[in-house]
Amino acid sequence: MQFKTRFKVDQAEAGVKPVTGKHIIATYHLSSDAARIADRAQFLAIEQSVECPLEAIGDPWVRDAILGRVTLIQEIAEGRYAVRIALAAATAPAEPGQLLNMLFGNASMQPDVELVDVELPRSYAAAFGGPRRGIAGIREATGTRGRALTASALKPQGLSPEALAVIAGRLARGGVDLIKDDHGIADQAYSPFAERIRAVGRAVRDANAASGGRTLYAPHVSGSLDTMRRQLDLIRAEGIGALMLIPMIVGLSNFHALVRETEGLAVLAHPAMSGGARIAPPLLLGKLFRLLGADATVFPHAGGRFAATAESCWALAEAARGQWDGMKPCLPVPAGGIAIDRVAELLSFYGEDVMLLIGGSLLAAGERLTEQAVLFTAEVARHGKSQHDVASR
Amino acid sequence: MQFKTRFKVDQAEAGVKPVTGKHIIATYHLSSDAARIADRAQFLAIEQSVECPLEAIGDPWVRDAILGRVTLIQEIAEGRYAVRIALAAATAPAEPGQLLNMLFGNASMQPDVELVDVELPRSYAAAFGGPRRGIAGIREATGTRGRALTASALKPQGLSPEALAVIAGRLARGGVDLIKDDHGIADQAYSPFAERIRAVGRAVRDANAASGGRTLYAPHVSGSLDTMRRQLDLIRAEGIGALMLIPMIVGLSNFHALVRETEGLAVLAHPAMSGGARIAPPLLLGKLFRLLGADATVFPHAGGRFAATAESCWALAEAARGQWDGMKPCLPVPAGGIAIDRVAELLSFYGEDVMLLIGGSLLAAGERLTEQAVLFTAEVARHGKSQHDVASR
Numbered sequence: 001m002q003f004k005t006r007f008k009v010d011q012a013e014a015g016v017k018p019v020t021g022k023h024i025i026a027t028y029h030l031s032s033d034a035a036r037i038a039d040r041a042q043f044l045a046i047e048q049s050v051e052c053p054l055e056a057i058g059d060p061w062v063r064d065a066i067l068g069r070v071t072l073i074q075e076i077a078e079g080r081y082a083v084r085i086a087l088a089a090a091t092a093p094a095e096p097g098q099l100l101n102m103l104f105g106n107a108s109m110q111p112d113v114e115l116v117d118v119e120l121p122r123s124y125a126a127a128f129g130g131p132r133r134g135i136a137g138i139r140e141a142t143g144t145r146g147r148a149l150t151a152s153a154l155k156p157q158g159l160s161p162e163a164l165a166v167i168a169g170r171l172a173r174g175g176v177d178l179i180k181d182d183h184g185i186a187d188q189a190y191s192p193f194a195e196r197i198r199a200v201g202r203a204v205r206d207a208n209a210a211s212g213g214r215t216l217y218a219p220h221v222s223g224s225l226d227t228m229r230r231q232l233d234l235i236r237a238e239g240i241g242a243l244m245l246i247p248m249i250v251g252l253s254n255f256h257a258l259v260r261e262t263e264g265l266a267v268l269a270h271p272a273m274s275g276g277a278r279i280a281p282p283l284l285l286g287k288l289f290r291l292l293g294a295d296a297t298v299f300p301h302a303g304g305r306f307a308a309t310a311e312s313c314w315a316l317a318e319a320a321r322g323q324w325d326g327m328k329p330c331l332p333v334p335a336g337g338i339a340i341d342r343v344a345e346l347l348s349f350y351g352e353d354v355m356l357l358i359g360g361s362l363l364a365a366g367e368r369l370t371e372q373a374v375l376f377t378a379e380v381a382r383h384g385k386s387q388h389d390v391a392s393r
Numbered sequence: 394m395q396f397k398t399r400f401k402v403d404q405a406e407a408g409v410k411p412v413t414g415k416h417i418i419a420t421y422h423l424s425s426d427a428a429r430i431a432d433r434a435q436f437l438a439i440e441q442s443v444e445c446p447l448e449a450i451g452d453p454w455v456r457d458a459i460l461g462r463v464t465l466i467q468e469i470a471e472g473r474y475a476v477r478i479a480l481a482a483a484t485a486p487a488e489p490g491q492l493l494n495m496l497f498g499n500a501s502m503q504p505d506v507e508l509v510d511v512e513l514p515r516s517y518a519a520a521f522g523g524p525r526r527g528i529a530g531i532r533e534a535t536g537t538r539g540r541a542l543t544a545s546a547l548k549p550q551g552l553s554p555e556a557l558a559v560i561a562g563r564l565a566r567g568g569v570d571l572i573k574d575d576h577g578i579a580d581q582a583y584s585p586f587a588e589r590i591r592a593v594g595r596a597v598r599d600a601n602a603a604s605g606g607r608t609l610y611a612p613h614v615s616g617s618l619d620t621m622r623r624q625l626d627l628i629r630a631e632g633i634g635a636l637m638l639i640p641m642i643v644g645l646s647n648f649h650a651l652v653r654e655t656e657g658l659a660v661l662a663h664p665a666m667s668g669g670a671r672i673a674p675p676l677l678l679g680k681l682f683r684l685l686g687a688d689a690t691v692f693p694h695a696g697g698r699f700a701a702t703a704e705s706c707w708a709l710a711e712a713a714r715g716q717w718d719g720m721k722p723c724l725p726v727p728a729g730g731i732a733i734d735r736v737a738e739l740l741s742f743y744g745e746d747v748m749l750l751i752g753g754s755l756l757a758a759g760e761r762l763t764e765q766a767v768l769f770t771a772e773v774a775r776h777g778k779s780q781h782d783v784a785s786r
Contacts, residue, residue, distance in 0.1 A: 091551070105577070224618055251642060254644055306503060364446050
């Protein structure tokens with residue numbers, strides 16, 4: 001990611017040295033006065049690598065190869081600095097939780113420190129594998145070409161499986177490409193997982209059969225890895241083609257473990273518990289979730305219910321779908337308080353490889369939900385078409 | 394937790410209503426101007442329950458029983474409010490990840506919102522079970538009475554199993570009660586988990602045999618639930634009596650799933666990825682980690698490397714070890730840059746039921762580590778004794 005430099009910091013004076021060997025390059029933003037920034041940066045490099053005073057390091061190899069190195073210090077605003085640190089890749093092998101631990105485990109407890117970006121050696125893309133289906137796989141499953149995709153959510157919390165199925169049927173008949181559970185819907189007594197996905201799965205299948213559509217349903221899979229595996233079995237048994245996971249709640253290692261078992265299914269990542277601006281959303285929701293196998297990633301779009309800037313949303317979308325070591329692109333899914341009147345604006349902003357997720361503002365239509373969904377999907381299709389026309393002239 | 398009220402907010406005017414039924418009472422702090430606080434609070438109650446516009450709720454039961462209710466609004470500082478929200482317990486059954494999701498999933502993405510406290514119906518204590526061994530179990534395993542406990546960490550990252558074993562042996566001979574892996578030490582090529590715990594476990598056993606001591610070793614268990622189970626098997630095979638987990642990285646559901654399989658072993662929780670002041674440390678590291686079964690919980694003490702106040706540390710210790718529905722107490726483990734010269738201060742502050750964790754500043758002693766550990770343990774024992782003398786007069 002790019003950031004503006006305010007004043008040049010003398011790198012040699014600040015103790016910055018070049019690195020060799022296989023490193024993870026982590027970029028942090030932190031607050032400091034000019035006199036202390038070199039120390040703060042060095043302190044952060046120690047905290048995220050050896051976590052002890054330098055005099056406690058007896059082994060010269062640890063000092064040379066394992067100790068984090070500050071590779072850049074830049075002032076980006078008054079009293080705010082970008083610090084780049086090279087962490088030995090050997091400390092965070094291809095294990096998702098350990099990677100997060102070395103990137104931000106202890107630094108997360110220092111409130112002024114933000115993890116902004118990470119550059120990983122190529123081997124990580126191969127080891128983690130990224131999206132299994134990616135944008136092309138979701139387009140194939142939903143039969144969408146030449147336009148953006150549409151999504152909606154089953155809500156509110158508290159409805160029975162049958163009531164949610166009615167909503168799902170209406171959305172599917174309205175042509176929405178993907179319907180996900182609301183992220184708070186899990187395995188509650190009033191809506192047990194097995195009953196819910198059976199009822200909703202059938203409603204979506206019936207709607208697809210009637211309309212010739214190919215709407216996907218993504219149930220929210222949650223709990224321990226054991227529980228998630230049982231839920232995955234139920235999803236397969238019902239012939240459902242997608243699922244949604246919350247990586248920051250299930251834990252990145254379990255997220256990735258489950259992704260490896262989802263062959264043929266599209267994996268949607270939800271941003272709950274991703275915190276507010278402590279790990280930059282483009283890095284966490286774009287880059288890291290993609291690396292670990294999200295086929296699509298939900299995130300709050302600017303101007304909705306959450307604090308997000310247009311610049312950050314664009315960076316997130318590009319991290320999710322841009323070129324990266326041969327990894328498949330992950331579909332960006334802006335959400336969080338979007339209504340139909342913003343479709344044109346969002347499609348101009350993101351272009352065609354995007355899935356717009358509108359939940360609450362569609363559902364307010366009640367009985368007229370199908371018609372409202374038709375308005376939504378038609379608006380997206382119309383925009384796709386005109387873009388296409390422009391491009392083909 | 395207590396907080397000072399600045400100005401009384403007229404509750405009826407702000408739309409606050411009493412609740413009935415089984416509720417989770419969550420307390421948040423958020424920023425607002427006076428004119429908007431009633432709306433912000435209501436918005437938060439919606440976000441953490443039904444997550445949709447009220448007009449999208451057709452079912453009256455959902456509106457009555459599931460929709461979150463604002464039960465209190467108090468200004469605690471200029472423009473900063475405490476808001477108490479009753480969330481239906483039915484939305485977050487006894488499943489740890491789902492509980493976190495309903496408490497803070499989406500609110501975590503609003504940077505001014507902090508989750509400060511939670512009151513749970515009694516059934517949660519019974520369902521989650523809390524610490525299996527607790528303070529008494531750790532005292533029994535280490536044979537410590539009438540004094541605080543001592544702990545240290547194996548570092549730095551990068552050392553071989555044999556080099557870490559040498560350090561562990563020195564610390565054990567110095568009488569430290571518990572030795573944990575540094576939180577960054579996982580399963581790296583230069584220090585594979587199986588080899589490390591074998592070497593360190595043997596060094597600690599040998600030191601115990603020579604000295605008649607009962608030092609515990611707590612290896613850092615990490616990765617997916619599958620990987621953690623394999624590591625737990627190795628721990629049992631080596632006759633090691635404790636383990637350390639990072640709940641916010643492995644995921645709360647997997648943390649709890651593993652705790653249930655650790656019969657006879659002491660579980661130490663590490664605070665990495667617990668964020669900076671977005672979930673109050675007394676709540677997350679004290680209350681919630683205890684609820685899910687941590688026998689001991691590590692946290693940064695005030696005046697060390699992390700931002701922590703004495704007030705928050707005390708609240709954390711009390712949440713960990715105070716009375717709570719018959720649940721066993723969890724041992725508070727202040728850490729994060731403490732040196733021996735602060736032992737007396739910390740013991741006066743926390744009292745006897747505490748484990749002091751000193752890592753880096755001991756390790757800087759190098760070859761003289763055993764002697765340094767003796768100074769540490771003797772200082773803790775001396776303080777315990779004098780306290781005891783005073784009490785018995």
